[in-house]
Amino acid sequence: MAARSSKRTASARPKARSADADAPAAKRIATLLAENARLSEAVEALEREAKRYYERYVEAQVKGASVATLYVASSRLRASIVRAEVVAAIEEIVVGLIGSEEMILYETADDGATLVPTSWLGVEATDTPPLRIGEGTIGRAAATGETWIAVDSSPASSVPGLSACVPLRIGHSTVGAVAIFRMLEHKRSLEPVDRELFALLSTQAAMALLCSKLAARASRSADSSPDITRART
Secondary structure (H helix, E strand, C coil): HHHHHHHHHHHHHCCCCCHHHHHHHHHHHHHCCCCCHHHHHCCCHHHHHHHHHHHHHHHHHHHHHHHHHHHHHHHHHHHCCCCHHHHHHHHHHHHHHEEEECCCEEECCCCCEEEEEEECCCCCHCCCCCEECCCCHHHHHHHHCCEECCCCCCCCCCCCCCCCCEEEEECCEEEEEEEEEEEEECCCCCCCHHHHHHHHHHHHHHHHHHHHHHHHHHHHHHHHHHHHHHHCC
């Protein structure tokens, strides 16, 4: 009886799996893991590529908006040779596109050495005396032709609250300057398009102001011509 019981017990034990039997399954698992790693890398590469395309799209959108902004500003400045309308266009650019409701427009006096304030927006006119070109922050910007920006510049401005000063020049001739003060609350910082607008103002606003001045002189000259002719006759 004991012998038969021992025999049954021996036969009931499960047979041990050999290493050779497990090899195909292990190989399959290794293959699946490698495939999963390869697919994960491919997905990450696609995500990086999608991110690059999105960034390019956003950049293109920003550039498109910048071009549109500059086109609007340029068109506005070239729309008239009437001085009041040119000044209104400059103010519109400063308020609507740059983001400030405080500015002073200076124009070069006949002596060629003095900047005279001729238009004010959100600033008391009594606080703005004429300036010598080459002196102070505004005068130096007008003399050098380089836009002064508070966040870029050292030493600090000689004019309290000044955010930027844009010289208005045609070649080496100074037509005037635009002093821009406190920015609007939503305007946390100057953007690249703002600097492009400064460059546009520097040249095109200068040209528009000069053209308006020449047109006014021509109009006065034409108005006085009949009187001169009558005086001669």
